[in-house]
Amino acid sequence: MIEFRNLWKNYDDNVVLENLSAQVGSGEFITLVGTSGCGKSTFLKLLLGTEVTSRGSILLDGRPIADEPGPDRGIVFQKYSVFPHLTVRENVALGREFECGPIFGRVFGSARKAILAEADHWLESVGLTPARHRYPHELSGGMQQRLAIAQALIKQPRLLLLDEPFGALDPGIRKDMHQLVLSLWGQHKLTVFMVTHDLSEGFYLGTRLWVFDKCRMDPQAPERFGSTITFDLPVGKTDRQSLDKIKESLARSAQIPVAV
Amino acid sequence: MKRLINRQPSSVTRAFLGILPLVLALLVYQWGSTVRKAENPQDKLLPGFVEIHDAMERMALTPSKRTGELLMWEDTKSSLKRLVSGVAIAAAIGLTVGLLTGAIPLFGASLTPVITVISLIPPMALLPILFIVFGIGEVSKVVLIVIGVAPFLIRDLYQRTCELPREQLVKSMTLGANSGQIIFRVLLPQILPRLFASVRLSLGAAWLFLIASEAVASTDGLGYRIFLVRRYMSMDVILPYVAWITLLAFLIDCLLQQGSKRLFPWYHAAK
Ligand SMILES: Nc1ncnc2c1ncn2[C@@H]1O[C@H](COP(=O)(O)OP(=O)(O)O)[C@@H](O)[C@H]1O
Numbered sequence: 132m133i134e135f136r137n138l139w140k141n142y143d144d145n146v147v148l149e150n151l152s153a154q155v156g157s158g159e160f161i162t163l164v165g166t167s168g169c170g171k172s173t174f175l176k177l178l179l180g181t182e183v184t185s186r187g188s189i190l191l192d193g194r195p196i197a198d199e200p201g202p203d204r205g206i207v208f209q210k211y212s213v214f215p216h217l218t219v220r221e222n223v224a225l226g227r228e229f230e231c232g233p234i235f236g237r238v239f240g241s242a243r244k245a246i247l248a249e250a251d252h253w254l255e256s257v258g259l260t261p262a263r264h265r266y267p268h269e270l271s272g273g274m275q276q277r278l279a280i281a282q283a284l285i286k287q288p289r290l291l292l293l294d295e296p297f298g299a300l301d302p303g304i305r306k307d308m309h310q311l312v313l314s315l316w317g318q319h320k321l322t323v324f325m326v327t328h329d330l331s332e333g334f335y336l337g338t339r340l341w342v343f344d345k346c347r348m349d350p351q352a353p354e355r356f357g358s359t360i361t362f363d364l365p366v367g368k369t370d371r372q373s374l375d376k377i378k379e380s381l382a383r384s385a386q387i388p389v390a391v
Numbered sequence: 392m393k394r395l396i397n398r399q400p401s402s403v404t405r406a407f408l409g410i411l412p413l414v415l416a417l418l419v420y421q422w423g424s425t426v427r428k429a430e431n432p433q434d435k436l437l438p439g440f441v442e443i444h445d446a447m448e449r450m451a452l453t454p455s456k457r458t459g460e461l462l463m464w465e466d467t468k469s470s471l472k473r474l475v476s477g478v479a480i481a482a483a484i485g486l487t488v489g490l491l492t493g494a495i496p497l498f499g500a501s502l503t504p505v506i507t508v509i510s511l512i513p514p515m516a517l518l519p520i521l522f523i524v525f526g527i528g529e530v531s532k533v534v535l536i537v538i539g540v541a542p543f544l545i546r547d548l549y550q551r552t553c554e555l556p557r558e559q560l561v562k563s564m565t566l567g568a569n570s571g572q573i574i575f576r577v578l579l580p581q582i583l584p585r586l587f588a589s590v591r592l593s594l595g596a597a598w599l600f601l602i603a604s605e606a607v608a609s610t611d612g613l614g615y616r617i618f619l620v621r622r623y624m625s626m627d628v629i630l631p632y633v634a635w636i637t638l639l640a641f642l643i644d645c646l647l648q649q650g651s652k653r654l655f656p657w658y659h660a661a662k
Pocket residue numbers: 142145147165166167168169170171172173174390391
């Protein structure tokens with residue numbers, strides 16, 4: 132479904148991603164890990180369409196992916212994913228309202244009722260029904276992220292992109308959230324790319340684990356070489372040994388300062 | 392004993408401490424007035440409270456001999472009308488232009504330099520031009536307020552629009568929104584509370600331009616009145632007028648603050 136062909140991304144002289152190639156099928160759940168600054172967010176931005184590749188291409192169903200974000204790709208950021216001026220329910224309904232109210236993005240009457248009912252359904256599936264009339268600032272961090280997920284899912288995107296969505300949450304809550312994402316992925320046949328900064332947590336999640344790292348390293352000029360996928364493991368076959376191997380290799384590259 | 396920086400006043404003490412300087416100022420005034428009157432009973436510089444009271448009764452409660460109007464209320468009405476229309480027009484311009492330049496880079500590129508230049512023109516220097524173009528009626532006074540305040544509002548709201556997290560725009564696009572929908576549903580509602588805040592900040596300037604233009608050419612208004620009675624050294628009118636203007640400014644500010652809290656609870660709670 133998605134194909135990355137010899138993809139390069141650099142900001143001026145700073146090579147972030149180099150020669151990355153991969154294929155991803157529909158319904159896969161890919162977990163991305165790597166040291167901070169190695170280009171995971173950049174990779175998601177390329178998928179999302181807020182950045183364009185410097186060389187190479189990304190094909191979605193054989194065609195180059197749109198260079199502007201659209202409703203086929205949902206996103207959850209670590210922060211600022213929900214709208215502070217809308218209640219929980221309105222936040223979820225917004226995606227449908229954009230569809231039905233072409234100029235002002237507002238709908239009224241029975242059409243609005245139907246949209247709100249649909250929003251309630253999605254809120255139910257992320258466990259936010261009791262909070263649906265609250266504003267985001269009245270929610271905990273975990274609840275805000277649940278909201279952001281429901282908000283993205285109402286559009287039933289082909290790809291769901293999650294950039295360290297639970298990085299700011301407590302470990303216990305993070306576990307619950309991982310569970311939630313997994314079950315939603317199972318129920319709705321989503322294709323998910325999720326960046327996580329915690330290797331041991333990401334390790335058992337989803338169907339496939341990608342480790343981003345640099346193959347070549349220039350200690351004097353770390354920006355000369357970019358990261359690529361150094362490990363691509365099906366999660367079913369993951370074991371203690373490969374986890375240790377990845378940990379070791381990441382620790383090695385983390386000791387060399389990464390370009391800022 | 393706690394450190395000084397850790398000692399919090401109780402609510403009663405706080406109220407008392409807040410009123411204290413005002414009471415002291417009044418006492419000092421009273422004392423100064425008494426001393427001067429003892430020297431020269433005709434002294435006009437520091438009128439006593441009785442004189443001020445009489446002057447107010449004349450201005451606010453007794454119909455004018457010439458026009459039959461209660462002058463102070465007429466002045467207040469005229470001035471507020473000018474101030475409110477000027478500020479409202481400036482706010483509408485500030486909101487529209489600030490939002491559009493912030494939201495649409497193509498607009499921003501062509502308008503921001505012009506707005507920067509306009510905001511550098513001292514508005515008072517334009518007053519003669521306004522009098523020539525619009526005459527000395529209401530329009531020129533309102534326009535002065537608009538010219539004086541709008542550039543600040545535009546630049547401030549432009550800034551506020553640009554400051555909204557980029558993530559929100561991306562998120563809206565992934566929800567399928569077009570540019571217009573993003574402006575109406577995402578940017579505008581979040582900029583409105585910031586408009587209230589900017590307007591509150593610009594009210595001081597608005598009053599300045601109002602009083603200045605009334606002082607130069609007018610036949611009524613609070614500014615007109617204090618500059619008129621200055622010729623007779625009527626401090627007994629000027630001082631309470633100044634206090635009244637201050638009170639009005641304070642009330643308008645409170646009104647905007649409360650209105651914003653009522654309308655945008657999410658904005659004030661989240662800060
Ligand atoms: N807009 C940008 N302009 C220049 N450099 C950037 C930009 N965005 C990211 N980078 C650089 O790209 C590298 C990877 O960043 P990022 O993808 O955010 O890493 P992470 O893996 O931590 O998400 C960093 O060195 C960062 O400095």
